[in-house]
Each structure stands twice: as C-alpha cells, then as structure tokens.
Amino acid sequence: MDYANxxxxxxxxxxxxxxxxxxxxxxxxxxxxxxxxxxxxDLAFDFLLFCQRNKKPCPILDVTDAGSPIPHLTAPDADLRYDIPKYRIYRHGEMTDEVTDIEKYWQNDLVAFLLGCSFSFESPMLDAGLELRHITDNHNVPMYKTNIDCVPAGVFHGPMVVSMRPMKPADAIRAVQITTRMPYVHGAPIHIGDPEAIGIKDINKPDFGDASVIRDGEVPVFWACGVTPQSIAMTTKPPLMITHAPGHMFITDVLNSQLSIM
Amino acid sequence: MDYANxxxxxxxxxxxxxxxxxxxxxxxxxxxxxxxxxxxxDLAFDFLLFCQRNKKPCPILDVTDAGSPIPHLTAPDADLRYDIPKYRIYRHGEMTDEVTDIEKYWQNDLVAFLLGCSFSFESPMLDAGLELRHITDNHNVPMYKTNIDCVPAGVFHGPMVVSMRPMKPADAIRAVQITTRMPYVHGAPIHIGDPEAIGIKDINKPDFGDASVIRDGEVPVFWACGVTPQSIAMTTKPPLMITHAPGHMFITDVLNSQLSIM
Incomplete structure (x- = not known):
C-alpha cells in the first residue's frame, strides 16, 4: 500500500x-x-485546564467522553484502544509495558486527549518551499526543556518543551507568517535566536530527538512542542497513564488545512 | 472619571x-x-469540555481554580466576587437574586469561567472604518437561536446563539479578514446571508437584544455569540449558577490586541 496517499x-x-x-x-x-x-x-479536569491555559504547547484536537474510546470530533469511526500502532503504559510515572492495543488496560473512567502535532504545521512550511533541516537530514526534530514555566493547573506544572528548526532570517519570517495561521496546532514560534535566553545551555545537546546542524547565517527558531503535556503529566506520577509510543501517532480524519484559520 | 480612558x-x-x-x-x-x-x-469538567469543543461561541479567556475567585491569567489583582457591577444568581435554572457582589453566595467548590465578548472584535472593526449598525443606532446587538447544534459535552448540549451585523458585501469581506485574526474571541463569522439557512425564521424578531435595520444592498453577517454557553448551562438547571447581569461585564487587564494573532 502507498501509505503516503x-x-x-x-x-x-x-x-x-x-x-x-x-x-x-x-x-x-x-x-x-x-x-x-x-x-x-479524576485528573482529567486539571489536565484539560492545563491544556487550555497552555494552548501553544498543548493544542487540543479532541477529548473523549469518560469511558469512551471514540474520538467523535476527529475520527468518529476510530477506536483509540486499537488504532495507534504502538502504546506505552505508565504506572505511577514508570513505563511498565509497550503494546499494540490497550484493550486489557481500558477502564470506564479513562479520558483520552488528542493533541496537535508539529507534522500539521510542517506540511504548509514544506509546501511554501522552506527547508526543514531534520527532514532534509532524516532525523528526529531536536527538542529542549526551557526555563519558561507553563501556567500551572491543579496538580500539573512544569517547564515548556520546545522544538527547534534552523532557518535563514527571511525563511524564519515566512515561517512566522505560515504558522501564525495555525493557532490550533502550536501556532507561531515562541522564540527566535539566542538559545540561552530561554534556558537552553547547549543547542547541540537536545533533551529529546537529535541535534540539527545550524549553518552560517541561520538562526534557531523555537516552537512550543507537543511533548510538553506528556512530560508534565508524567511528573505527577498518575496511577495509570497511557500514551502513544514516540513517532507512532494517531492519524485523524481532519485535514491539516482545516486546522488553519486562513 | 473618564471611564473610556x-x-x-x-x-x-x-x-x-x-x-x-x-x-x-x-x-x-x-x-x-x-x-x-x-x-x-462537579459540573466544571463538562462545561470546560463543552467550551473546548465549541470554541467559536465559547472562547475561554480564563478559568479560576476551584474555590478561588482570582482570575490569575487575565486580571491577577481582581476578585470576581466584587469586581463585576451586577450579578445574577440562578438556582436550578431560575433567577433568584440580582446583587452587586456575591460574597454571601461564594463556595469553596465554585469555578469561574471568563469567556470572550464581542466588544473585543468590534473594536478592530470600528478601527477599520466599518459601520456597526447597533452601535450607530445605539441599541443592543440582535441575537438569534439557530438550528446549528453545538457539539455536546457531558450534560451540556443545545443550539448555537449568533449575533448579527448588517453590512455591505465589501465590508462583510473585510469583517471576515479582521475577525479571522481573533480566533480567541469568536473568530470569523459562521454564516453570511440567508437567515433561514441557519434556522432563523424572522430576522426582525431576535431572540435576545434588539432588531437592526438591514438596508438595501446589505447582507446579514452572523457570528457565534457568547450568550450561547450561559444559555446552554442554564438548560441543565444546575443547583447554583452565577453570571454577570447582561451588559455588566468583567473588565480584564488584557488588551484586545493581545487577543489578536496578528
């Protein structure tokens, strides 16, 4: 099968x-x-409020009703217990299992959150002819913990994680314009330039993903990253938390263009 | 005092x-x-989810922590028990009191939702030279119940309420552009033209507010309206619900321009 199409x-x-x-x-x-x-x-209200208060790193696409694995807004025919290629199970903040479905872990009090992913805003940047270094070089996007505190909500608090893409200044300006149109999937960058200004000590040592080469005349451009909510939820050590395995995302029926406001 | 400034x-x-x-x-x-x-x-999660699922009529600006009357994100020095000119108290969906503060009604389990208001997007339309008929004619904006169902969440469900402003087609196009920039306060219109297409039988008989004259060559332009969430919350007849009295809004420290994405 031609998965791309x-x-x-x-x-x-x-x-x-x-x-x-x-x-x-x-x-x-x-x-x-x-x-x-x-x-x-019982954690879902605080987590929903956390996402609401931190829209840039935590762009909500869908939230299921308690006990329902059906994402009615984004893929009404899907079932979140089976339709992700690989899941991770966490008990009290420790990963205890990696599975291809979560039927045996499903409970009637579970609420699933689907959060926007950077693929959605990278697609229009590629369409506009911008180079995305980690795609050119075929590695994971570099991600960093920053010194920017998210707005806390209930038990959830912690620093924002950002992803970084190196760009020539003119391309960085174009990237601001393009991602501004997508406030529901991370939106405009949160920082351009000096990594230390947001608490990043060594741009060549990302906390997650792989380093990208920054060429002469390029500046690092930083976007709020969807790793933030998972990373923060984990620090509260919830009795049970289930996530997708890295890179094994949920594919929705929503077009990226539907997430753009123009 | 010069209240405007x-x-x-x-x-x-x-x-x-x-x-x-x-x-x-x-x-x-x-x-x-x-x-x-x-x-x-105990109703707050469903209501927050309802607002999240219906961003256009229910644009959340701030949600307080349970028991706290302080809107930390939008006016950290304010106190929602005293800082609104007039409040309405509803018990099981019936208005039981109208007061100038809610000290005696405050409980440790209350959560306050602050939702965006059309003043925020009318301001840049006026700045752009568009005429807003209800302001010219000094009456309340006309509002209508539609046949557009909001996406339900838990106990909350019901139709979207819209506000209407008559405009010449060229002004309507400009209005789409201007309000598109403000996805956090209602955003772009949800309909232009034929009122019956969204279930409005008589454009001269609004369900709330006052009728606006539609002149020759003008089309009605409809925006999702912030009356929607209150109107829907009321239908669930919660044991206690407190709102501002119509027109007696909470004034935040947030500039309208901060709610614009460009």
Missing part, C-alpha cells in the same frame, strides 16, 4: 488488525496526526 | 466599592471585557 481510514484499519506497526510520519499526506495521552477522569 | 484597575476599584453600578460598554477602551459563568466544580 492512503486514506486515514484505510491505514487505521491495517493498524487495528496489527498488519502495520510502524512510525506514522509521512503517512496519509494532508491529514493531521495527533499525540495521545489517556488519564483517569 | 480609565485603566481597568481604576474602574474595577470603583465597581468593588459599589461606586459604579452600570453597563460596562465603552469603558476602558482597548481592554477585553468578559462574560462570566460560575458553576460548581
């Missing part, structure tokens, strides 16, 4: 049947992919 | 001391005013 429905079917267990980058071109975090209902 | 802090102080009990339209030019709804914490 397949429909989300067709690819999710293969994933559901365990015929496709792989990272989802590059699949279903044009459709938004999502980070997932599942938490018990 | 006074600071939010100065005007809130007068309101807190009961020296100013009036509608807030036209006060503190440039600053965002907010609708308010206070609900018990």
């Amino acid at each position: 397949a429909s989300p429905d067709a690819v999710r079917k293969l994933i559901r049947e365990n015929k496709l267990i792989a990272q989802t980058s590059g699949m279903c071109n044009g459709y938004a992919q999502a980070n997932m975090a599942i938490l018990p209902k | 006074a600071s939010p802090d100065a005007v809130r102080k007068l309101i807190r001391e009961n020296k100013l009990i009036a509608q807030t339209s036209g006060m503190c030019n440039g600053y965002a005013q907010a609708n308010m709804a206070i609900l018990p914490k």
Whole structure:
C-alpha cells in the first residue's frame, strides 16, 4: 500500500488488525496526526485546564467522553484502544509495558486527549518551499526543556518543551507568517535566536530527538512542542497513564488545512 | 472619571466599592471585557469540555481554580466576587437574586469561567472604518437561536446563539479578514446571508437584544455569540449558577490586541 496517499481510514484499519506497526510520519499526506495521552477522569479536569491555559504547547484536537474510546470530533469511526500502532503504559510515572492495543488496560473512567502535532504545521512550511533541516537530514526534530514555566493547573506544572528548526532570517519570517495561521496546532514560534535566553545551555545537546546542524547565517527558531503535556503529566506520577509510543501517532480524519484559520 | 480612558484597575476599584453600578460598554477602551459563568466544580469538567469543543461561541479567556475567585491569567489583582457591577444568581435554572457582589453566595467548590465578548472584535472593526449598525443606532446587538447544534459535552448540549451585523458585501469581506485574526474571541463569522439557512425564521424578531435595520444592498453577517454557553448551562438547571447581569461585564487587564494573532 502507498501509505503516503492512503486514506486515514484505510491505514487505521491495517493498524487495528496489527498488519502495520510502524512510525506514522509521512503517512496519509494532508491529514493531521495527533499525540495521545489517556488519564483517569479524576485528573482529567486539571489536565484539560492545563491544556487550555497552555494552548501553544498543548493544542487540543479532541477529548473523549469518560469511558469512551471514540474520538467523535476527529475520527468518529476510530477506536483509540486499537488504532495507534504502538502504546506505552505508565504506572505511577514508570513505563511498565509497550503494546499494540490497550484493550486489557481500558477502564470506564479513562479520558483520552488528542493533541496537535508539529507534522500539521510542517506540511504548509514544506509546501511554501522552506527547508526543514531534520527532514532534509532524516532525523528526529531536536527538542529542549526551557526555563519558561507553563501556567500551572491543579496538580500539573512544569517547564515548556520546545522544538527547534534552523532557518535563514527571511525563511524564519515566512515561517512566522505560515504558522501564525495555525493557532490550533502550536501556532507561531515562541522564540527566535539566542538559545540561552530561554534556558537552553547547549543547542547541540537536545533533551529529546537529535541535534540539527545550524549553518552560517541561520538562526534557531523555537516552537512550543507537543511533548510538553506528556512530560508534565508524567511528573505527577498518575496511577495509570497511557500514551502513544514516540513517532507512532494517531492519524485523524481532519485535514491539516482545516486546522488553519486562513 | 473618564471611564473610556480609565485603566481597568481604576474602574474595577470603583465597581468593588459599589461606586459604579452600570453597563460596562465603552469603558476602558482597548481592554477585553468578559462574560462570566460560575458553576460548581462537579459540573466544571463538562462545561470546560463543552467550551473546548465549541470554541467559536465559547472562547475561554480564563478559568479560576476551584474555590478561588482570582482570575490569575487575565486580571491577577481582581476578585470576581466584587469586581463585576451586577450579578445574577440562578438556582436550578431560575433567577433568584440580582446583587452587586456575591460574597454571601461564594463556595469553596465554585469555578469561574471568563469567556470572550464581542466588544473585543468590534473594536478592530470600528478601527477599520466599518459601520456597526447597533452601535450607530445605539441599541443592543440582535441575537438569534439557530438550528446549528453545538457539539455536546457531558450534560451540556443545545443550539448555537449568533449575533448579527448588517453590512455591505465589501465590508462583510473585510469583517471576515479582521475577525479571522481573533480566533480567541469568536473568530470569523459562521454564516453570511440567508437567515433561514441557519434556522432563523424572522430576522426582525431576535431572540435576545434588539432588531437592526438591514438596508438595501446589505447582507446579514452572523457570528457565534457568547450568550450561547450561559444559555446552554442554564438548560441543565444546575443547583447554583452565577453570571454577570447582561451588559455588566468583567473588565480584564488584557488588551484586545493581545487577543489578536496578528
């Protein structure tokens, strides 16, 4: 199957049947992919409020009703218990299992959060002819913990994680314009230039992902990153938390262009 | 005092001391005013999710921690028990009191929601030279219940309420451009033209507010309206719900321009 041009429905079917267990980058071109975090209902209000207060790192695409694995807004025919290629199970902040479905872990009090992912705003940047170094060089985008505190909500608090893409200044300006149109998936950058100004000591040593080369005449451009909410949820050591495995995202029926305001 | 050019802090102080009990339209030019709804914490998750799922009619500016009357994000020096000119108390969906402070009604499980208000997007339209008929003619904006269902969340469900402003087509196009920049306060219109297409039987008989004259060559332009969340919360007949009295809004420290993405 040509995954790049397949429909989300067709690819999710293969994933559901365990015929496709792989990272989802590059699949279903044009459709938004999502980070997932599942938490018990008694933590869900605080987590929803945390996401609401920190829209840039935590752009909510969908929240299921307690006990329901169906993401009605973004893929009403999907089932979040089966339709992600690989899941991670965390008990009290420790990873205890990695599985291809979560049927045996499902509980009636679980709420699933689907959060926007940077693939959605990278797509229009590529369409506009901007180079994205980590894609050119075929490695994971570099991500850093910053000294920027998220706005706390209930038990959830901690620093913002950012992703970085090196660009020539003119391309950085264009990137601001393009990502500004996408306030529901991270939006405009949160910083351009000096990494130390946001608490990053060594730009060549990312906390997550792989380092990108910054060439002469380029500046680092930083966006709020969807790793933030998972990283922060984990610090509260919830009794049960389920996430997608890195790179193994949920593919929605929503077009990236539907997440753009113009 | 020149209320139009006074600071939010100065005007809130007068309101807190009961020296100013009036509608807030036209006060503190440039600053965002907010609708308010206070609900018990056990309804707050569903209500927050409802607002999240229906961003256009329910644009959240701030949500207080349970039991705290302080809107930390939008006016950290304010106190929502005193700083609104007039409040309405509802018990099981029936209005039981209208008061100038809610000290005696405050409970440790209450959560206050501040929601964006159309003043914020009318201000840049006026700056751009567009005529807003209800302001020219000095009446309340006309509002209508539509046949557009909001996305339900838990106990909350019901139709979207819209506000209407008549405009010449070229002005309507400009209005789309201007309000698109403000996704956090209602954003772009949800409909232009034929009222019946969204279930409005008689454009001259609004469900709330006053009718606006539509002149030859003008089209009605409809925006999602902040009356929606209050109207929907009320239908669930919560044991206690507190709102601002119509037109008596909460004045925040946030500039309207800060709510614009460009």
